[in-house]
Amino acid sequence: MSISTPQAEMQPPLEGPDYLHEHSVRSWLLTTDHKRIGILYLVSITLFFLIGGVAVTMMRMELLTPQGDLFASSTYNKLFTMHGVIMVWFFLIPSVPSVLGNFLLPMMLGARDVAFPRLNLLSWYLFMAGAALALWAIIHGGVDTGWTFYTPYSSTYANGHVIAMVMGVFIAGFGSIITGLNFIVTTHKLRAPGLIWFRLPLFVWSLYATSIILVLATPVLAITLVLVALERAFGIGIFNPAIGGDPLLFQHLFWFYSHPAVYIMILPGMGVTSEIIACFARKQVFGYRIVAYASIAIAVLGFLVWGHHMFVSSQSIYAGMIFSLLSFLVSIPSAIKVFNWTATLYRGSIWFQTPLLYALGFLGLFTIGGLTGLFLAALAVDVHLTDTYFVVAHFHYIMVGGMVMAYLGGLHFWWPKITGKLYPEWPAKLSALFIFGGFNLTFFPQFILGYLGMPRRYHIYAPEFQTLNVLSSAGASILAVGYLLPLVYLLWSLRYGRDAGPNPWQATGLEWTTASPPPEENFTIAPVVTEDPYNYHPTEEAADA
Amino acid sequence: MTPVRHYALVCGALLVLLLLTVGAAYVNLGPFNVAAAMLISLMKAALILLFFMHVRQAGPVLRLFVFIGFFWLALLISLSLSDFLTRGVPDKSTADQRPSTSGETKPPAP
């Protein structure tokens, strides 16, 4: 008795070599295989995650006491800039799209590769070149502007290697644009016969929505950073009012990219969550079409709300009112998704495997992060909360509580497909619990700190804030253990893990019809799709059948 | 017409328009200076899009994407203008009651 039917016939057992059979360095650095490029990204962003993590570990240690006893103020400024720049551009933005997206998109479409395999490799090289330049800037003294590079500080007054840093982000941005373009063309052109748009897995819909943002928003960031560099290097007056510029123009342009970038960081996580919840509740996703449309709606509406970052920066009140209203609107499609996932779980036959634990963590933490976003979108409340720890807590609930949870959930879910090995279930469950507990202990106190008025980006603070800061640092150490555990047991499983077989979760979707690890061109027989996605049968129905 | 001839013609048209841009810079049209420059550059952009970027032969999906690109630029400009054009407009009445912070330079009123 089968309790699920993938969208196409199972592939015959694999006889030839799989995509991992070559081991030379050359075979990795010159590969055009989307699966190998996904793994190149996986290794690189893990490295950057560790570097960004080291920076924040030092910050949390400094924040244990109200005095500045470990670092000078300027060093602390450089640490949080380093943490922000690396985590946003060199970990979160490429996390799910470039690792899981690269690996899975062609397989979910029944294709042999992405539409432009060489461009795909180029995107990784651009990403690494940008990262190298940013690391160079960090090693040669760092940058203290914060990850937002606000002008005229960044363009006129800041010391340090601002130009190298923004150029690093600029170059990596082109990697993003190419990836987005590649995904859009692949989704339009390389779907297997029978795979109409409304048979696509929701992960593909969310990648498509993400790609739209990557292609439309990243160029604006690129040109903005070039303008900062031009003003800094040649004194061309664009943002500095002293030479005829307008500092708010920078914030308009920057947030035109960076608010949608929040959705670059969360939409793919939503896609992962849809896949995991459907699989481990053994149910069709509730309201499939609405969830698919909601992804596109988020991508579009996300472009209309950027002014909510500028309520207190002398933006006109009229514009503030417009942006506040639009920000409330964008919460609707996100809420739709949360309700639909909940409805999917309702009366499902729940199977508590590690990926589901991560997905449930995502659901709760993303909801808290999203709802506190509404506080910040309200004009009057935002005046009190701007630039406090409330904002820090809010976006970490979205990006760490949401996206990192979804990324790890997805990594566990597809790990058997990527490596052909099963990870050990017990330590994996433990890590999910550590991360969930540690995360809340780290960031919930920061909501209170912010509400009480502790400003972000200071390492010397009023003594009455110490208890909550100590709690937060304690949480961060638990969180760190939670992050290091998967690093250990996933590597362990490469050698000692049990063989996974093509479909260990009895999941639907074309990627599960082929061998694990898949052959070089994914499928030996071109798949033909005959049914809708998520054809799971709850056990009672299966028993009836 | 061979493709090479085709492209050469478009290229020639672009060069003529370039000369026109330079020429127009020497004639003072008063408030129409910017309008004239913009009009000519729009024509140049249209030629490049339609011929060099093959939008003329493109199918509906590609045309939609071209349109979206311009539409997004319009979003960026119009929503930014909602700030730039209305600075200081609705809060005239409360402006006097606000405590002025000394030493802080205020941007000049638009």
Ligand SMILES: [Cu+2]
């Ligand atoms: Cu925002």
